[in-house]
Structures are given as structure tokens and as C-alpha cells.
Amino acid sequence: MNVLGLGDAVVDKYINKHIMYPGGNALNFAAFAKKLGQQASFLGVFGSDKEGSYLKEVIDSLKIDRSHSRTRNGENGYSEVKVLDSDRVFVGSNKGGISSGKLLKLNKEDYDYLRDFDLIHIGLYGQVDHLLDKLQAMNVLLSYDFSDNFTTEKVDGIISKINYGFFSLSGKDSNYVKSFLKRNYTSNNKVLLATRGSKSAIAFDGKNFFEKKPNNIVPVDTMAAGDAFITSFLLAYLSSGKDSVEEAMAKANIFAAKSCQVAGSFGFGAKY
Template identity: 45%
Template sequence: MEVLGIGDNVVDKYVHLNLMYPGGNAVNFSVFSKKLGVDAAFMGTFGNDQEARHVEQVLQELQIDVSRCRHFDGENGCARVTLENGDRVFLGSNEGGVTRMYPLQLTEDDKAYIRNFAVMHTGLYSHTGHLLPELTQLGVPLSFDFSDDFEEEQVDKYIGYADFAFFSCSHLTDEAAQDYIRSKWAGGNQLIIATRGSSRSMAYDGTRFYFQEPMVVEAVDTMGAGDSYIAAFLIHYLREKNVQAAMIEGSRFAAESCLVEGSFGYGVPYN
């Protein structure tokens, strides 16, 4: 199995530590997938600063294929972060830097490359909404992360392209989350999954709901927990086609990732 993350790469700058860690939804998906034992690639845009060099170097060290990435003059994506009792708190960002400034455009070679993967993952922060019509014509299942600050206009615009749609719904009650994802199901074989922090996650296939309690740990850092859930869920679902088993693996791996600083470590000082 080979999987592909498309879109955002960032550094998360922990202001209380003066350390920056590589991350971003698409990068995290690729790295977590690699940690789970599958080949992974990342397609996105790097700037020409210290932050970009660090992320790219780490991905190469982890043997993530970055051969289809673009490079532009400008700031790499970065966010300012702190921790409160192990829970990451965002303080601001440059909204993706060059990823936002130079939207990814696909060549025919890119499309041929993408067709080799078992699944591709992107999301709201990846600035790839304009690519969804093209991506869904390539015969590869598409996973899309709506994160936790989704807007109704965005959801309604993109949800129909996703084979797997992920939402972070810790701000909703159990009943409200069920009502919401039921209302957004777009038909066919689509699966919608809602993670809810320390409350149970849920999945909906158009017919029934599935539920999974989180695995409780004393979190060091919750950064990347949702992305680790997504990676483990997708890999196990594609292997076994069992929603409940995939949710169990997602919860297990998300708990494990909460014991690591940053999304997946590799922090270095920044200027």
C-alpha cells in the first residue's frame, strides 16, 4: 500500500520553548502512515526559509517521497503555538505561507503519479479545494479533513468530493455531532467520521452509526492527534473494510501520538 498527503506543510513554533516542529495536516498524514508501516509521499509547496528546509529535511530523513513538491521564494507555512496542560493552543499563523500564495496546479505527470496510490488525503488547511474536481477523476479514494473550524459554505462545497470526510467536533454534544454528520452525508459509499477529543468518536455510512471511546493517556502534547487518528483509520479500513476495527486503531494511535512532543517530534530551535 502507498498513500499520499497533498497540500499543507508547516512548522509549529512553540513559543514557550523556542522550538519549531514539522507538521501540517497533509505532512502529518504521510508521516503517521509511514510510522504505521506503509509507503508514503507528500505533494505540496515549500518556501525558501529555515522553516521549509527543516520540514523537507525531516521528510527526506523519514523516507517520505517529496519528489513532486514545488519550491517558491517566500515564507513556509508556520504557526505559533503553546501548551496548556498538554493541550495545544494556537496563537496565530501566516495562513499557510507559500502554500496559500501559490496554489498547487496539477500537471499530467502529477496525475499519472497520483493514480499509483491507494488513497490521497488533503483538507481545508491545504488550500486544495480548487483541485478536488480533478483529483476525484483519478480513480483514487479521496480523504478530506474539515478540521474544527469548518464553515457551512466550505462543507457544502467540498463534501461531495470526499470518499472519507473527517470532522473535529469536540465543540458539539454527542447528539449534535450525530445530527450534523448525518445531515452532511453525500451518498454512495461515503464515510463521515467525527473525532471529539476526550469524548467518543463516531462514523456514519449513510445507514448506521459506529462509536468508539478514546483511549485515555496523560497527554504530553495533543498536536497531531486528529491526523494520527485519520492515518490509522484509513490504513486499517482500506485493508479490512471494517469501520469499527478502523476506529479502534485510530483511537489507539491517536493516544500514542499524544505522548510525543509536536506532531511527531523533530523539534529544533528557531530564530
């Protein structure tokens, strides 16, 4: 498959270790897809600072295409993180940095480029929601990670424009999650799925619900476990053999568990 992460490439700064790692929903998706053996690309905005340069070096080393990305004069997006008992706690950010100051505009060459992808993945923090109408009109499969910080208004405005939607609903019981997924499912959706931390993930395909418990492991770092799950699920479900929803969820659990044995989203730590 040929897939693309559209939106955010940020630096996660582990302030109690003075180490930074590449991250962001869109970049994580591309990196995990590459790790899973797929053709992967990234399109987004980098800052002109050392953090932006570091991200581009990592992306190039992974052989992820970024040829249509932009570099703007200013600060790259970053978050500040502490790791407590192997779990990551976000303590601050620059709210996307330069990418949030002026929204990304795509030209004809960009849209021609995007038409060649089997799937485009976007996250809540990617600063590219304004592009969804044109992307939907291209008839390219779209997936969207609403994370855990979505609003009802955000879901209502986006859900009918995408094919695959993902939510983080930790702390919610299964009845609530099933009702939520069924209520928000539209005719344009293929699968909506909610992860619930250490509890089972639940998916809905418009007719049936599917539920899988995560693999029980002792993590090194839980950063981007959700992104790893989403990427693996999508690639397994959309592969030529087309696994069932349940089979794709099982593979996603295995891959997400493995990702939790790596520091940062997918490694490549550097001192700062």
C-alpha cells in the same frame, strides 16, 4: 498501501520553548502512514527559507517521497503555538505562507503520478481544494479533514467530491453529531466521522452509526492527535483484511493515544 498527503507542510513554533516541529494535516498524514508501515508520499509547496529546508530534511530522513513538490521563493507556512497543561493552543500564523499566495497547479506528470496512489488525503488548510474536481475524475479514493473551522458552504462544496470525511466537533452532543453526519452524507461518501476531543468519536457509513470512546491517557502533547486518529482509521479500514468501522476506530484510538506521548506532531523538534 500507497498513500499521499496533498497540501500543507508547515512548521509549528512552540514560542514558550523556542522549538519548532514539522506539521500540517497533509504532512502529518504522510508521516503517520509511514510510521504505520505504509508507502507514503507528500506533495505540496515549500518556502525557500530555513523552515522550508528543515521540513525537507525531516521528510527525506523519513524516506517519504516528495519528488513532485515545489519550492517557491518566500516564507514557508508556520503556526505559533503555546503548550498549556499538555494541550496546544494556537496563537498565530502566517496563514500558509508562500503556499497561499499562488495556488498550486498540477501538470500532466503530476496527475500521472497521483493515479498510482490508493488514497490521497487533504486537509482544510492545504490550499488545494481547487484540485478536487480533477482528482475525483481520476477515481482515486479521497479523504478530507474539515477540522473544526469549516463552514456550511465549505462542506456543501466539497462533501460530494470525497469518499471519507472527518470533522472535529468538540463540545457537541451525540444527537447533534449523528444528525450532522447523516444530513451531510452523500452517495459518494463511504464513511463520515467526527471526533469530539475527550468524548467518543462517532462515524456513519450511510446506514449505521458507530461510536468509540478515546483511550484515557495523560498526554505529553496533543498536537496532531486528530491526524493520527484519521490516518490510523483510514489505513486500518482500507487494509487488505478490511477491519470493520468499529475495529478501525479502536485501532485509531490506540495510535492517537501513542502519538500524544510525543512532542509536536511526530517529533523532530529543532531550536529556532
